[in-house]
Amino acid sequence: MFRIRFHGRGGQGMKAASRILGNAFFIEDYEVQDAPRYGAERRGAPIFAYVRAGREPINERGIIRHPDLVIVADDSLVPVPGAGVMSGVDARTVILINSEESPQVWKQRLNFEGHVFTLPVETADRAELRFIGATCVGAAARLLGVIKRESLAEAIRQELADLGSDMVEINLSKALAAFDSMQAEEGRVTPAVTESAADYRPPDWIDLEFEDARASAPAIHAGATSVEVRTGLWRTLRPVIDHDRCNRCWWVCSTFCPDGAITVDSEGRPQIDYDHCKGCMICVAQCPPHAISAVSEQDAQAEEAEVAST
Amino acid sequence: MSKTQTKQAPVSEAKVTVYRRMKDLPSTHLLGSGTAMCAGCGGLEALHEVYDVIGAKSIFVNAAGCMTLLSVYPFTPFRGSWLYTAMASAPAGAQGVRDALDILKQKKLMSAEEDMEVVVLTGDGSAYGMGLSSTSGAMERGLDFLYLCYDNEGYGNTGQQYSGATPHAARTATSKGEHGFAGYKKDLFSIWTAHKPAYVATVIGTEPLDLARKIEKAKSLKGPRLIIAMAPCPTGWNFDPQHTVEVGRLAVRTGIWPLKEYVDGNVVHTKVPHERVPVEEYLKLQGRFRHLFEPQRDETMLAEIQARADAYWDGVTQ
Ligand SMILES: Cc1ncc(C[n+]2csc(CCOP(=O)(O)OP(=O)(O)O)c2C)c(N)n1
Ligand code: SF4
Ligand SMILES: [Mg+2]
Numbered sequence: 001m002f003r004i005r006f007h008g009r010g011g012q013g014m015k016a017a018s019r020i021l022g023n024a025f026f027i028e029d030y031e032v033q034d035a036p037r038y039g040a041e042r043r044g045a046p047i048f049a050y051v052r053a054g055r056e057p058i059n060e061r062g063i064i065r066h067p068d069l070v071i072v073a074d075d076s077l078v079p080v081p082g083a084g085v086m087s088g089v090d091a092r093t094v095i096l097i098n099s100e101e102s103p104q105v106w107k108q109r110l111n112f113e114g115h116v117f118t119l120p121v122e123t124a125d126r127a128e129l130r131f132i133g134a135t136c137v138g139a140a141a142r143l144l145g146v147i148k149r150e151s152l153a154e155a156i157r158q159e160l161a162d163l164g165s166d167m168v169e170i171n172l173s174k175a176l177a178a179f180d181s182m183q184a185e186e187g188r189v190t191p192a193v194t195e196s197a198a199d200y201r202p203p204d205w206i207d208l209e210f211e212d213a214r215a216s217a218p219a220i221h222a223g224a225t226s227v228e229v230r231t232g233l234w235r236t237l238r239p240v241i242d243h244d245r246c247n248r249c250w251w252v253c254s255t256f257c258p259d260g261a262i263t264v265d266s267e268g269r270p271q272i273d274y275d276h277c278k279g280c281m282i283c284v285a286q287c288p289p290h291a292i293s294a295v296s297e298q299d300a301q302a303e304e305a306e307v308a309s310t
Numbered sequence: 311m312s313k314t315q316t317k318q319a320p321v322s323e324a325k326v327t328v329y330r331r332m333k334d335l336p337s338t339h340l341l342g343s344g345t346a347m348c349a350g351c352g353g354l355e356a357l358h359e360v361y362d363v364i365g366a367k368s369i370f371v372n373a374a375g376c377m378t379l380l381s382v383y384p385f386t387p388f389r390g391s392w393l394y395t396a397m398a399s400a401p402a403g404a405q406g407v408r409d410a411l412d413i414l415k416q417k418k419l420m421s422a423e424e425d426m427e428v429v430v431l432t433g434d435g436s437a438y439g440m441g442l443s444s445t446s447g448a449m450e451r452g453l454d455f456l457y458l459c460y461d462n463e464g465y466g467n468t469g470q471q472y473s474g475a476t477p478h479a480a481r482t483a484t485s486k487g488e489h490g491f492a493g494y495k496k497d498l499f500s501i502w503t504a505h506k507p508a509y510v511a512t513v514i515g516t517e518p519l520d521l522a523r524k525i526e527k528a529k530s531l532k533g534p535r536l537i538i539a540m541a542p543c544p545t546g547w548n549f550d551p552q553h554t555v556e557v558g559r560l561a562v563r564t565g566i567w568p569l570k571e572y573v574d575g576n577v578v579h580t581k582v583p584h585e586r587v588p589v590e591e592y593l594k595l596q597g598r599f600r601h602l603f604e605p606q607r608d609e610t611m612l613a614e615i616q617a618r619a620d621a622y623w624d625g626v627t628q
Binding site: 010011042043044045162164165166218220223224225226227228229230231234235250251254255256257258259260261263264268273275276278279280281282284285286 | 331332333335337338339340341342343344345346347348349350351352354355358359366376379380381383384385386387388389390486515516518544545550551552553554555556600601604605
């Protein structure tokens with residue numbers, strides 16, 4: 001059985017990608033499970049989806065702990081602990097990652113022995129982000145080595161029909177180009193041997209003492225504790241204010257920012273809280289004198305690292 | 311349709327508002343950052359503006375929906391208490407909280423200054439559907455509470471299935487057909503005002519001054535006060551999150567989302583789009599209406615939606 005885990009951010013099409021891959025396996029007469037994780041996370045937040053495919057009925061359930069293939073739509077997710085990209089990965093896992101950086105860099109960075117393949121996709125243009133899923137699924141299908149080009153194309157047509165023929169065509173061309181680009185690596189992913197229930201070892205349980213409901217009920221005793229959550233990690237684009245251009249209007253940016261991530265100081269100057277800005281770019285679209293521009297988060301971070309090292 | 315009156319900017323005319331111009335809007339915000347709402351959420355935009363006016367002395371009673379995820383232990387963006395209820399029963403929860411506060415006051419365990427505003431917060435799925443009966447009951451009993459419905463026109467939290475608030479022709483997860491949703495958006499404003507509560511208003515986060523004045527007025531009154539905030543939803547309506555404000559502004563300028571209030575038995579429009587922008591300017595920004603433009607324009611449907619907006623405003627005395 002193949003176990004494939006997709007990591008991306010809400011809105012990058014990873015859920016659709018997992019459905020396409022599942023469907024392509026199905027067209028190849030596999031037994032298939034595919035599911036996105038349904039959780040508290042939203043557009044921009046880390047999400048994951050998974051596909052299991054095998055020739056025998058699949059009895060395994062739940063999240064995939066030991067993936068054969070990990071697909072990462074957005075390399076900024078790798079260092080985010082909550083995204084769990086490296087969870088359960090071992091030397092035989094294949095990692096396919098959408099990144100400007102080379103496989104060697106990733107192997108070194110992750111101290112990882114196995115195969116890493118990269119797919120450079122332009123992320124600075126958010127309109128292009130919608131097609132990351134198609135590119136990833138095309139490359140993945142070839143790495144798996146058991147999905148024919150036509151089956152992949154058919155799965156895309158079926159899954160994306162609702163989006164209209166133009167979108168189907170763009171997705172098809174992205175996916176098939178990625179499929180073709182991985183020709184030399186066909187069949188790199190090997191299915192893991194299915195464990196038998198007899199070999200199952202229960203986890204080490206910890207016994208917790210029973211507490212009175214008043215002690216154990218989840219009561220929060222302080223206000224606005226949500227600021228401890230760094231939703232700034234969701235961001236792929238970063239709004240940057242040019243304070244020379246800002247005319248200290250009636251703080252359009254601060255009022256419209258849904259997340260309250262822009263505050264205005266005593267001199268009427270807006271400041272963006274990058275720990276919490278999710279990168280919606282409403283401020284960029286609304287600032288009357290166009291004092292706020294969007295830069296790629298990746299570039300901004302690289303620049304910061306450079307400044308810090310000098 | 312009954313005729314309703316219209317005046318320009320009459321909100322809080324009788325009383326002095328502290329929100330006379332944009333510069334009077336708060337520039338620092340009370341609601342904590344770091345919530346799990348989507349990037350660009352129009353509902354959160356409205357809530358953070360509303361919260362700045364309501365203030366920290368409030369208790370939120372929240373029915374299941376996207377905003378349930380505002381407070382996930384041990385995190386909350388609120389500075390006061392928050393209580394979670396089933397989808398149908400937030401107003402009933404609010405009754406319990408109000409009664410408890412009143413008993414504490416009566417027993418002199420809490421002073422009048424320490425009293426808090428009880429605020430129901432639900433999505434449209436609750437407000438227009440499952441929770442309508444308990445809201446009706448609360449109004450019938452004259453419950454002293456504020457109701458804020460963020461209307462993203464569908465069951466957002468579970469993947470945007472249609473609700474009683476979904477507009478005609480919109481594609482949702484449960485109306486995927488060629489023509490989208492076959493039903494029509496319920497007129498919740500009229501359903502609520504038929505109960506003759508103290509106050510009802512429609513607002514939108516993209517009109518922050520109008521919103522602040524209305525919340526300020528609601529806060530100054532006693533009894534049932536209910537607010538519907540249209541909440542452009544990038545995820546469920548399928549548009550880029552940077553366009554939340556643009557979509558909201560067009561909802562008002564096309565006349566699709568009338569800004570109005572009901573007080574003392576009268577309905578007053580607080581912002582009349584005199585030269586209404588054609589509705590298609592609003593529709594074409596959103597993926598849920600893409601089938602009205604591609605592969606070819608659905609002229610009949612576009613004309614029907616335009617005619618409905620026109621008919622609404624024809625019924626408003628200018
Ligand atoms: C009685 C009941 N039925 C179904 C659900 C599942 N459910 C949770 S949130 C939700 C959608 C609520 O829609 P809405 O009130 O519009 O809020 P939104 O999710 O759009 O914020 C549903 C159906 C539930 N919690 N309770
Ligand atoms: S919206 Fe633009 S001009 Fe207004 S305060 Fe923000 S940056 Fe300055
Ligand atoms: Mg809703």
